[in-house]
Amino acid sequence: ARWLPDGHVEFLGRLDDQVKIRGYRIEPGEIEAALRSIEGVREAAVTVRTDSGEPELCAYTEGLRRNEVRTQLERLLPSYMIPAHMIEMERWPVTPSGKLDRNALPAPGGAADAETYTAPSNVTEMKLAQLWEDVLKNGPVGIHDNFFDRGGHSLKATALVSRIAKEFDVQVPLKDVFAHPTVEGLASVIREGTDSPYEAMKPAEKREAYPVSSAQKRIYVLQQLEDGGTGYNMPAVLELEGKLDPERLDRAFKELIKRHESLRTSFEQNEGGEPVQRIHDEVPFTLQTAVLGEQTEQEAAASFIQPFDLSQAPLFRAQLGKVADERRLLLVDR
Template sequence: YIAGAGVARGYLNRPALTEERFLEDPFYPGERMYKTGDVARWLPDGNVEFLGRTDDQVKIRGYRIEPGEIEAALRSIEGVREAAVTVRTDSGEPELCAYVEGLQRNEVRAQLERLLPGYMVPAYMIEMEQWPVTPSGKLDRNALPAPDGAADAETYTAPRNVTEMKLSQLWEDVLKNGPVGIHDNFFDLGGHSLKATALVSRIAKEFDVQVPLKDVFAHPTVEGLATVIREGTDSPYEAIKPAEKQEIYPVSSAQKRIYVLQQLEDGGTGYNMPAVLELEGKLNPERMDRAFKELIKRHESLRT
């Protein structure tokens, strides 16, 4: 088993590396080295198979997070008797979910936001009275309730007018969670800054009112945002229109920056976002290649 050194130094990208070569010269003289926390093993064909990690580190919206650190912060809050943090994918993307006993979740969230950066504050807070345990008496994390389960339920207050009805529907579409009552907190239901930005865009399109992003944080309930919308100034929604056809287009400042970094780093992959899709059945590589080329030809955004 190799936990760290060889993986951290990029040996996996060296096709000529063999186990004998690694054991013969495992270090770069004079260079600092770090363990990655990854656990891997040599395969008979010389490849290295990734097995997992030595900790519970997860990646949420690009940030590497250790749930144990969040649990420690929760337990440091006066009044919290017990706490646990897990990662759930009920909404289709990984989200942090905290389970607490002893304090109301709104109070816990307010204090946790003073202890941790925003990306480490769990999207969901669930108040617990009884904890599921295994036959040996340990916490059964797999049996913890889903965010929309009974443990997370509050008194539901239905929308009272058209504005609140439309806004509740927008929340459900953005959060992929519902039903949404007028007193529910956007961030308690799994909202975060990216989803708040999406909500602001949908509000502008639905109500023809520009709601500042800060108002979503200041008024995180349907009732509060409905008031902001009613008091807002009309600002008709304008869709972004395609630029006129021309041979070349001026690049944005962000595109200039990416270009400069690409030239300096000799084509590094720091801005690549890899993903893996498993295809079942017989695959025709030529047809797949043609399909991708047609997509790139059809959509200008794929050619920027």
């Protein structure tokens, strides 16, 4: 980072290459070192790609087939450090100075990342290949493609299991996705599985009040003991620059509250003294406005965060604080 003349600190980036993937902090250099330690791997590089819309690790290797590289790498590193994509390289792009040009490395899904495509041979494989394409967000998927080579990971495998249950009425254990990571292998598991009809969650019948979960009950009791503390508030502050229509923002928040029952819920005690939750059809909401003036952003946020009265919905508030003509702070608390 560096100091600016006005006293602010400008963040320039990390001195190392540490990245955050699905909540894990990862050093790509550690993965490169592990790849180079595998006998037969002559060269390796690891980058972070966002081609699929989310950050993913992509490994480039030379010397071994990628399936063999993945198998050996899984013995050296935890699952969250295994790259989503393994690309075999024959020629490496270099800069005029002779260093590796990481920006010129091929994107996943290109020729360097392609396997021989084998089309589905039956209806089960066709449906399953389509589910893979929906979950992985790339295609086409051949029946011999490896789910994890195509960018799959444990979270996407969980989503795939859920879609299989809905499409085929068969409950496939998550471990079977890891044990049979191809369309062909997983199709055989589905064919041998027992019927387990998919049942979508149905809305609860409309009632005056509903019981609370154990977690809700705990928080409710703690809030009563603290006489309305802010320990469980979840505030957020966003800086908005440019022209803004406060009325449209106010309508957007009202539509959000109208859409989600949880934002129209209040909590109270029934006649037996037990906490219950009440879902209201409509609740009043107004986007608060303020001029910060000489208040700092930290002071504005601190004064905005207040205890909620759990008996009054919505348990959600928002304020638009004007800093300058085209600069505002949006403060949200829930």
